[in-house]
Amino acid sequence: MFIGRDLDRVDALAKVLGTAGFAHDLRMEGMLFACVVRSTKPHALLRDVDVSGAYAVPGVLRVVSHKDIPGQNTFGALRKDQPFLAESRVRYVGEPILVVIGENEAVAREGAARVRIDYGEIDAVLEPDATGKGRQIYDTGSLMAYKKVRKGDVEKGSAASDVVVAHTFRTTWIDHAFLETEAGIGYVDEGGRIVIKSSTQNIHYKRVEISRLLAIPEERIRVVQATTGGGFGGKLDVTCEGFLALAVHLLKRPVFMRYTREESFLSNTKRHPLSIDYKTGARKDGTLTAVKVDITGDTGPYASYGDAVCLRVAVHATGPYEVPNVWADCKLLYTNNPVSGAMRGFGVPQLAFAHESQLDEVAEALGMDPIDIRIRNGLKRGSVTATGQVLSASAGFVETLKKIEPFWRARQKTKKGSGFGLGCMYYGIGNTGVANPANALVELGEEGRVILHTGACEIGQGSDTALLQIALETLGVARSDVLLDRGDTDTSKDAGSSSASRQTYISGKAVQEAALGLRAFLDEAGYYHRGRALGDIYRATKDKGRLLFEGFFNPPASGLDEATGQGIPYATYAFASHMTEVEVEEATGACRVKQVHAAHDVGKSINPKAIRGQICGGVAMGVGLALMEEFIPGKTASFDAYYIPTSLDMPRVEVFLVEDEEPTGPFGAKGVGEPALIPQAASVVNAVTDAVGVHVYELPCHVERLKGLIESKKTTK
Amino acid sequence: MKRVGFTLNGKTTTCDVEENELLLHTLRERLSIASVKEGCSIGECGTCTVLIDNEPCYACLTLTAKVEGRDVLTVEYLAHADLLHPLQESFISHGAVQCGFCTPAMLLVGYSLLLKHRQPTDEQIREAMSGNLCRCTGYVQIIEAIKDAAPVFIHSGS
Numbered sequence: 001m002f003i004g005r006d007l008d009r010v011d012a013l014a015k016v017l018g019t020a021g022f023a024h025d026l027r028m029e030g031m032l033f034a035c036v037v038r039s040t041k042p043h044a045l046l047r048d049v050d051v052s053g054a055y056a057v058p059g060v061l062r063v064v065s066h067k068d069i070p071g072q073n074t075f076g077a078l079r080k081d082q083p084f085l086a087e088s089r090v091r092y093v094g095e096p097i098l099v100v101i102g103e104n105e106a107v108a109r110e111g112a113a114r115v116r117i118d119y120g121e122i123d124a125v126l127e128p129d130a131t132g133k134g135r136q137i138y139d140t141g142s143l144m145a146y147k148k149v150r151k152g153d154v155e156k157g158s159a160a161s162d163v164v165v166a167h168t169f170r171t172t173w174i175d176h177a178f179l180e181t182e183a184g185i186g187y188v189d190e191g192g193r194i195v196i197k198s199s200t201q202n203i204h205y206k207r208v209e210i211s212r213l214l215a216i217p218e219e220r221i222r223v224v225q226a227t228t229g230g231g232f233g234g235k236l237d238v239t240c241e242g243f244l245a246l247a248v249h250l251l252k253r254p255v256f257m258r259y260t261r262e263e264s265f266l267s268n269t270k271r272h273p274l275s276i277d278y279k280t281g282a283r284k285d286g287t288l289t290a291v292k293v294d295i296t297g298d299t300g301p302y303a304s305y306g307d308a309v310c311l312r313v314a315v316h317a318t319g320p321y322e323v324p325n326v327w328a329d330c331k332l333l334y335t336n337n338p339v340s341g342a343m344r345g346f347g348v349p350q351l352a353f354a355h356e357s358q359l360d361e362v363a364e365a366l367g368m369d370p371i372d373i374r375i376r377n378g379l380k381r382g383s384v385t386a387t388g389q390v391l392s393a394s395a396g397f398v399e400t401l402k403k404i405e406p407f408w409r410a411r412q413k414t415k416k417g418s419g420f421g422l423g424c425m426y427y428g429i430g431n432t433g434v435a436n437p438a439n440a441l442v443e444l445g446e447e448g449r450v451i452l453h454t455g456a457c458e459i460g461q462g463s464d465t466a467l468l469q470i471a472l473e474t475l476g477v478a479r480s481d482v483l484l485d486r487g488d489t490d491t492s493k494d495a496g497s498s499s500a501s502r503q504t505y506i507s508g509k510a511v512q513e514a515a516l517g518l519r520a521f522l523d524e525a526g527y528y529h530r531g532r533a534l535g536d537i538y539r540a541t542k543d544k545g546r547l548l549f550e551g552f553f554n555p556p557a558s559g560l561d562e563a564t565g566q567g568i569p570y571a572t573y574a575f576a577s578h579m580t581e582v583e584v585e586e587a588t589g590a591c592r593v594k595q596v597h598a599a600h601d602v603g604k605s606i607n608p609k610a611i612r613g614q615i616c617g618g619v620a621m622g623v624g625l626a627l628m629e630e631f632i633p634g635k636t637a638s639f640d641a642y643y644i645p646t647s648l649d650m651p652r653v654e655v656f657l658v659e660d661e662e663p664t665g666p667f668g669a670k671g672v673g674e675p676a677l678i679p680q681a682a683s684v685v686n687a688v689t690d691a692v693g694v695h696v697y698e699l700p701c702h703v704e705r706l707k708g709l710i711e712s713k714k715t716t717k
Numbered sequence: 718m719k720r721v722g723f724t725l726n727g728k729t730t731t732c733d734v735e736e737n738e739l740l741l742h743t744l745r746e747r748l749s750i751a752s753v754k755e756g757c758s759i760g761e762c763g764t765c766t767v768l769i770d771n772e773p774c775y776a777c778l779t780l781t782a783k784v785e786g787r788d789v790l791t792v793e794y795l796a797h798a799d800l801l802h803p804l805q806e807s808f809i810s811h812g813a814v815q816c817g818f819c820t821p822a823m824l825l826v827g828y829s830l831l832l833k834h835r836q837p838t839d840e841q842i843r844e845a846m847s848g849n850l851c852r853c854t855g856y857v858q859i860i861e862a863i864k865d866a867a868p869v870f871i872h873s874g875s
Binding site for chain 1 (some may be wrong): 750751752754755756757758759761762764791792793796801805808809810811812814815816817818819820821824842843844846847848849850851852853854855856857858859860
């Protein structure tokens with residue numbers, strides 16, 4: 001009844017009316033404004049910090065430094081290594097040093113501008129150094145994380161190959177560029193508790209960090225998700241929440257913060273720039289024999305989500321193909337560049353660029369059609385992945401290729417410069433090889449209204465609506481019978497973060513479990529068979545206490561062997577194939593993306609319209625990754641220098657869904673948020689090669705770079 | 718300070734503003750029109766778009782003093798009482814809304830376009846929206862929503 005239906009988004013009405021309360025829009029009587037003073041140097045000692053200029057600005061109330069922090073001055077999702085406020089040393093441009101609190105925004109920003117900092121500059125490490133012999137930021141060395149995957153014998157596999165292709169691929173920093181910059185409000189409530197409402201992807205995690213920062217128990221803190229204007233991984237780390245909590249704790253007045261776009265570019269974590277040495281071997285018939293991948297990445301000075309990216313790219317290095325011999329290494333290295341962390345796909349879009357280019361070159365060398373080599377090697381039920389996991393169910397990769405195959409076979413170049421490319425991916429749903437559970441609560445509330453309590457953060461991806469659909473379907477009640485109560489640590493249990501394409505699958509299953517609890521209760525009370533109304537059932541039982549049903553789901557996965565990377569990193573995988581048509585103007589190097597056919601195995605489609613929205617958005621972000629997006633440290637400060645696709649850059653998009661149901665997922669569902677993006681840049685690059693015969697080994701393939709490639713091809717002829 | 722009089726969503730409005738005050742600030746901070754967003758502050762993202770005499774303008778680049786005597790529309794103008802504007806209904810039914818931060822501006826751009834072109838082509842819609850960034854949707858469902866609202870728009874007498 002509710003699964004597979006294009007239910008309208010639950011938050012769409014407020015958003016079209018303009019009444020949705022984004023973090024940017026939060027206001028309170030008597031609120032102050034806080035503004036961060038950030039490092040202008042990539043690496044320096046703080047010799048002297050003079051705040052007298054700030055205090056001289058009328059309306060500046062307080063300048064907060066690390067000395068004002070009552071608890072721990074460190075945070076981090078995976079390692080507590082990043083200071084909220086720098087103590088004696090700064091390690092990247094944009095690192096927070098002070099927080100200036102003023103009566104209003106203008107005053108606070110003026111105050112921040114008048115702080116004088118005497119930097120003792122230290123030579124910055126701006127290139128990742130895998131040798132360990134160069135300059136280091138830390139005494140412990142430059143290596144932040146090192147993960148490997150070993151399967152079979154890659155040297156033997158290579159030796160048995162008829163063709164071997166090897167190239168190095170490079171990518172750069174990418175900004176999330178969500179349209180709502182980091183923002184939030186904090187205040188002390190009637191009970192003396194600290195309340196933070198912010199633009200965020202995870203409320204329970206932020207509460208933990210605030211608790212450590214202020215050295216007060218978690219129950220004295222409430223974190224609420226405001227309507228959030230995009231996340232894409234950039235609102236997973238603590239952004240303004242820590243500063244707000246500190247300001248509120250010190251001044252006991254409401255405090256608001258909002259980053260400027262420049263601040264957001266400066267401070268936000270980035271997609272990791274990776275250098276990928278990739279070697280692929282295959283036999284004459286196209287069967288892959290060996291893949292050897294050596295990856296080095298620039299992680300900036302702090303860990304953020306680097307560990308997650310490192311492991312995920314090693315695990316996904318082969319792409320969605322069965323390869324008997326695999327050797328994959330990923331090393332992330334500390335530098336004084338921006339902190340790189342989580343961004344839609346956790347490194348896998350960069351790897352897809354590499355493995356899909358490689359596969360096309362192998363096919364070319366063997367005289368095979370690119371789709372045939374993919375079908376031949378594609379993972380399917382019974383396949384063994386690079387980590388030795390046997391795919392026992394929900395592995396519809398080849399079916400996604402079959403969906404676009406008719407269009408691929410029928411493709412025709414209409415003019416000079418037109419070309420077609422394929423891009424494929426697989427992606428493990430949820431965090432890699434670690435527990436990542438979600439909780440959910442379903443309640444029979446006042447007058448028989450069903451209330452779904454979830455801590456999952458709606459960041460635009462549509463989790464609120466998907467979770468509601470799962471509850472409605474499980475309970476078999478009417479839409480109007482259910483209220484959604486979401487994004488508040490006071491009323492929900494931890495659902496984990498909205499990342500890793502995990503909420504539909506994991507929170508969805510937890511919601512289903514909770515709803516099944518209520519369903520059994522309602523069944524016994526006569527709702528389904530005797531027609532007893534929900535209100536009557538509520539009134540008859542309410543004196544026995546709250547009718548609250550809990551749901552919990554932790555996907556069945558296991559840790560990976562440290563030395564070999566072997567194990568079961570994820571309970572389930574999404575699969576996708578994109579086919580992209582481009583037109584390249586040879587004289588200028590301008591590439592237009594004309595059309596994309598995108599096929600995704602989502603397990604079970606909860607809301608096809610929302611899935612199509614995710615895929616179209618992923619295509620846009622992939623076009624940006626392929627052709628235009630490039631954050632340049634020290635330069636990029638606005639959309640004037642950081643191009644994201646506009647309506648004129650968008651191709652037509654045809655979406656095809658494969659539903660190879662996942663037995664552990666809610667109604668068979670998996671996830672699609674990141675898969676939507678992952679294969680897109682790869683398919684654009686392959687289409688460019690098809691169009692003009694040049695190989696692209698570095699992203700973005702912007703106008704100048706492509707023009708240069710075309711020209712150097714002409715001169716070498 | 719300077720007194721500025723203009724029509725805001727059909728109502729005569731007067732407001733005392735700073736000489737160099739931007740319309741974005743006046744609308745958000747003085748008149749509590751929170752639907753006008755601030756995504757970049759320098760005329761690059763389009764989330765602050767309002768209509769001035771039915772033409773899309775970036776409120777972050779417009780001095781409030783310059784709207785003296787003019788007709789300013791924000792998304793609050795579109796819905797009346799409990800009735801959504803057909804364009805708003807179309808945005809909902811087409812899935813044209815994700816995070817929603819660009820949505821009010823996109824609606825206004827669509828409204829302005831439909832006033833000029835009763836049956837716009839895809840290209841006209843793309844062109845009209847090209848000054849407004851969206852990071853979530855890839856624009857596809859927004860374009861479809863605007864296009865599909867066109868026939869209803871004519872009949873609604875907007």
